Amino acid sequence: AAPSAGGLSPAQAGAGFERLGDCLLMLRSGASEPPPLFAVTSLEGTATLFSALTTAGGLYALQHEHLSTGDPAALAEATLPEVALKYAELIIGEMRRRAAGGAFLLTGVSFGSFLAHHVAVAAGSLGFPAAGIVLL
Numbered sequence: 624a625a626p627s628a629g630g631l632s633p634a635q636a637g638a639g640f641e642r643l644g645d646c647l648l649m650l651r652s653g654a655s656e657p658p659p660l661f662a663v664t665s666l667e668g669t670a671t672l673f674s675a676l677t678t679a680g681g682l683y684a685l686q687h688e689h690l691s692t693g694d695p696a697a698l699a700e701a702t703l704p705e706v707a708l709k710y711a712e713l714i715i716g717e718m719r720r721r722a723a724g725g726a727f728l729l730t731g732v733s734f735g736s737f738l739a740h741h742v743a744v745a746a747g748s749l750g751f752p753a754a755g756i757v758l759l
Contacts, residue, residue, distance in 0.1 A: 731758055
């Protein structure tokens with residue numbers, strides 16, 4: 624489905640996801656333990672792909688800004704390291720907002736797995752290493 628003006632595709636808007644910014648969605652809140660899972664979508668993917676994952680911790684999705692804004696030009700406006708750093712900063716901000724420890728998990732699908740690896744490296748360089756990463 625095409626992105627809507629509200630920043631979520633119609634399927635996401637009906638799913639009860641909470642938008643925490645242009646790129647970060649909370650799919651499901653959870654307990655402080657186990658660590659929350661942050662799922663990185665592929666460039667054309669949407670967060671609905673991850674909504675079926677089960678975890679007792681929080682479940683979040685990071686999707687590229689062009690899916691939220693509806694502007695395909697956003698794809699050409701950032702390099703991979705810039706996107707990875709932005710995602711890492713969003714994760715760290717959410718971890719601080721939750722007053723959770725630094726532990727978080729990452730997963731990604733397709734190009735999202737490649738990007739998830741770069742997010743883990745960026746977060747580690749900022750002092751927040753990922754507790755685990757699953758690449759699909």
